[in-house]
Amino acid sequence: MSGESSVPTGQAATPGLARVQPRPWAQTLVVVLAALTVIVAFVLRLRGERLGTPELMVLGCFFLAMLAGEALRLDGQDHPMMFPLSGAATAGLALAGELDGRTLGYGAAEVVIAQVAAMLLGAAWLQHRTGGRPRVHHYAVRLLVLSLVAVVYREVPLGPGGRTLVAAATDGTHVRWQVALLMLAVLLAATVLAFALQLLLRPRGGHRARWHFFQEDVRSALPVTLAAMSAAVVVALGLRALSLFAVPLFLTPLVLMGFAIQRQRRAGRARQQSIAALSRMTDLAGYTREGHSERVAALCDVVGRAMHLTDRELVDLEAAALLHDIGQVALRDPIPGGATVGLAPVDQERIADDGAAIVRRTEAMDRPATIISEHPTPFRILREEGRPLSRAARILKVCNAFDDLGGTRGDRDAALERILLGLGYEYDPEVVDALTEVTERVTRAA
Known part of the structure; x- marks a missing residue:
């Protein structure tokens, strides 16, 4: 990129x-x-x-x-x-x-x-x-x-x-x-x-x-x-x-x-704008809270930069964060509040797989689709079974949970406490440390 x-x-x-x-x-x-x-x-x-x-x-x-x-x-x-x-x-x-x-x-x-x-x-x-x-x-x-x-x-x-x-x-x-x-x-x-x-x-x-x-x-x-x-x-x-x-x-x-x-760059910007527009579909249909995908994408961006992701990785992470809930459109009934963090692991994985399948229909979206399908995976799987789990997917999991738990709406400390309960099991400690650092910086600046 x-x-x-x-x-x-x-x-x-x-x-x-x-x-x-x-x-x-x-x-x-x-x-x-x-x-x-x-x-x-x-x-x-x-x-x-x-x-x-x-x-x-x-x-x-x-x-x-x-x-x-x-x-x-x-x-x-x-x-x-x-x-x-x-x-x-x-x-x-x-x-x-x-x-x-x-x-x-x-x-x-x-x-x-x-x-x-x-x-x-x-x-x-x-x-x-x-x-x-x-x-x-x-x-x-x-x-x-x-x-x-x-x-x-x-x-x-x-x-x-x-x-x-x-x-x-x-x-x-x-x-x-x-x-x-x-x-x-x-x-x-x-x-x-x-x-x-x-x-x-x-x-x-x-x-x-x-x-x-x-x-x-x-x-x-x-x-x-x-x-x-x-x-x-x-x-x-x-x-x-x-x-x-x-x-x-x-x-x-x-x-x-x-x-x-330059023509290729303009096509890339048009693609990003299309992704941003598509991400609002779940908001308009009542599946997620207003602005959820945008907040998660912004949080993923700053946490990813704090963890020194490359520009290419950040672009893929941005697209995945904007579209990570697109699989909810396949649900018969919306999840209360659109928060997937409280669902059973099998339900989280099904929504992620449905979303990844939708995203993969778009050309050159394989990497964001992979991040979407991986992001419900608990961090312990990486250590216990040695399964590959990208840093982008681990970042998306933590940032999505933070917004679902109200961390971007004024309940930062309560959201972090809930995330810390799953530290090392559900969530990557390195990502949680980066999230804590950037949110503390915002709190001090406010």
Whole structure:
């Protein structure tokens, strides 16, 4: 999933459930490093020599491509490298060595300044268009990573004879494929740094949580990042043969890819809206209390984030929480109050199985359906019989019980006491601890 999941209706129904935020010290660190990078770049530019016409032409062309990339960011994505067109343009500018056979004389400082200018204008446009506040630490990560590419390739004497890599690549002694491999090596190292910084910005968790977050980042951002890297190398090499025409020619596929991804994202949002609308069917038919599914979904979201579930897991958990009571439509008579927590285990399982069967009729809903069918299962089954029981199902079981027992309607302490009676038998202690923590935070804030 890539993108960041949301439960707008649930958040409205359960106010005060703030999401888990990245670690503040990590945000501060990357922002300070990025600011220092910008300051150094401006100082070096002021002390540098005047640029020639070819350099200005190249900088201007790539700057326009960066601006377009900032405007065409992948909406809904929560990863600093999900700006494929802007990232490819910046990396291409950092790697460019020749234009029409002439060596380009600009340095890393010019690349950093062009990137900062494009980011600032792009962030202003984003805020004007959506009203949302840009994530400064994500911009800082991109700035640091792509600035490192420019510094390593254009300034550090890593090549033979103490020369820079760009000088070694343009001296005519290397064939094109060798230069391409050199560029890809630099970009791959920068990609590793980007994922490491993104992992650093994630909320604190154990090794399992960090591994899950790393997998989620790789799955969502790596394909787009690799496409941007390949385009950057092709553009940098193409300047020699095609001049500035190489920039729009080789970056256009990234634009088309961005439109395709945006279309897929819109389809995903439409799917979420359909799920939210379907979840209200049990309310309207009188099977559940008004807003029950939305409250459970909001609670599952914040507890899941506290337990460091990945974005993909949170999306599946949200869908399962919204539809977990849909099986009640098969009942002849509604359950009093719609609360399934007091039913016999066999009745809970029958309702869950009916609901899962309904949900599985929808394409790509197998994982939410599995969570729905598993969530009535007592936690002891996991320990005593070793049966698989996902964390999402355990979270849904606890959050559903909390709302059924009145925990979201002012009876927090009484609901938690009832849940604690089944601790380790019906309910996962880890989930109950997370629930207690987030509800205490809401109580203190109130």
